[in-house]
Amino acid sequence: MTTRKRILTGVRPTGPLHLGHYVGALENWLRLQNDYECFFLIADYQALSDHIEEIDRIRQSVIEVTLDWLAIGLDPQKNAFVIQSYVPEHAELTMLLSFITPLGRLQRNPTLKSEMEKLRETDLTVGFFNYPVSQIADILLPKAHLVPVGEDQLPHIEMTRDIAGKFNRTYGNVFPEPQAMVGRVGRLVGTDGQAKMSKSLGNCIYLGDDEASVTKRVMSMYTDPTRLRATDPGHVEGNPVFMYHDAFNKNLDEVKDLKERYVVGRVGDVEVKKKLAKALNDFLGPIHERREHYKKHMDDVHAALLDGTRRAKKVAEQTMQEVRDAMRISKSPA
Ligand code: ATP
Ligand code: MG
Numbered sequence: 263m264t265t266r267k268r269i270l271t272g273v274r275p276t277g278p279l280h281l282g283h284y285v286g287a288l289e290n291w292l293r294l295q296n297d298y299e300c301f302f303l304i305a306d307y308q309a310l311s312d313h314i315e316e317i318d319r320i321r322q323s324v325i326e327v328t329l330d331w332l333a334i335g336l337d338p339q340k341n342a343f344v345i346q347s348y349v350p351e352h353a354e355l356t357m358l359l360s361f362i363t364p365l366g367r368l369q370r371n372p373t374l375k376s377e378m379e380k381l382r383e384t385d386l387t388v389g390f391f392n393y394p395v396s397q398i399a400d401i402l403l404p405k406a407h408l409v410p411v412g413e414d415q416l417p418h419i420e421m422t423r424d425i426a427g428k429f430n431r432t433y434g435n436v437f438p439e440p441q442a443m444v445g446r447v448g449r450l451v452g453t454d455g456q457a458k459m460s461k462s463l464g465n466c467i468y469l470g471d472d473e474a475s476v477t478k479r480v481m482s483m484y485t486d487p488t489r490l491r492a493t494d495p496g497h498v499e500g501n502p503v504f505m506y507h508d509a510f511n512k513n514l515d516e517v518k519d520l521k522e523r524y525v526v527g528r529v530g531d532v533e534v535k536k537k538l539a540k541a542l543n544d545f546l547g548p549i550h551e552r553r554e555h556y557k558k559h560m561d562d563v564h565a566a567l568l569d570g571t572r573r574a575k576k577v578a579e580q581t582m583q584e585v586r587d588a589m590r591i592s593k594s595p596a
Contacts, residue, residue, distance in 0.1 A: 272303030286412030342570035413448030455484035492530030
């Protein structure tokens with residue numbers, strides 16, 4: 263019997279993983295995977311919330327995400343890789359929790375609010391509006407203690423704590439109130455300078471991108487808009503290229519030197535970007551090698567998913583039994 267505390271965290275299979283996922287979340291998962299029993303969820307039900315007509319893309323992305331996880335070094339023996347839709351208890355708990363979630367609580371959720379504003383009215387479905395409740399169910403089903411995520415997820419974890427507390431007070435103690443943990447860079451900016459690198463904004467460098475594409479992306483990145491010539495003094499603060507240097511370049515002396523020269527106008531954007539492209543390609547190289555290895559061993563990839571999902575299903579069945587017992591439903595009326 264394991265005594266490790268539990269983690270639940272995950273991604274939506276709406277595309278492969280990018281640098282933002284890495285510094286916002288994955289790096290913490292790697293660090294914590296030996297100390298916690300982790301459930302890494304591929305949230306394919308949740309992907310439907312805004313990709314209902316792209317089922318093939320979701321199915322393909324389940325594999326892409328798994329390859330990325332294996333490539334960065336997540337261990338499917340010690341921890342469970344879980345496909346959400348293979349564990350329908352996620353849907354059952356979502357439904358039950360939706361009855362104790364006040365509508366106003368969702369309406370005030372800042373992450374949900376800003377995502378809703380980006381959708382056309384006809385694309386804003388009840389299912390999309392309810393996705394934070396499905397995330398609460400995801401976290402509570404394995405009774406997670408810790409949820410390592412990017413900063414945009416904090417309002418959802420706060421709601422999770424509230425709803426877990428409300429359930430426990432109403433029906434009896436079933437769920438721990440989980441803590442959030444945000445990565446080294448809580449919200450990595452996009453290559454276009456937008457506030458968040460995000461699959462849906464198309465401003466990403468993916469972990470699987472080859473050297474040439476990474477270099478091309480970096481060379482076209484946004485820098486300091488106020489600087490017209492390499493001899494103009496530039497700004498390092500708020501400059502996406504330097505944010506990426508800080509996040510990924512292991513050569514700290516090089517970064518320091520570039521910054522010092524940038525602010526006095528003694529280095530051009532091209533040199534700063536070339537050095538960034540090299541740093542990123544050095545970082546991604548070993549990830550690509552492991553990805554190629556797993557692509558030649560697809561049986562291992564599928565086995566990791568099936569094995570983890572089976573383990574998660576057992577845990578989910580047990581929690582749902584406790585939930586039904588606590589709520590006194592699915593019991594004979596006598
Ligand atoms: P989508 O645009 O489809 O929502 P996404 O890029 O936001 O995709 P998710 O699957 O929603 O990816 O997020 C997975 C995890 O990665 C979450 O914990 C999220 O907070 C984190 N994350 C995503 N993008 C970033 C980013 N740019 N910086 C830091 N963390 C991020
Ligand atoms: Mg997202």
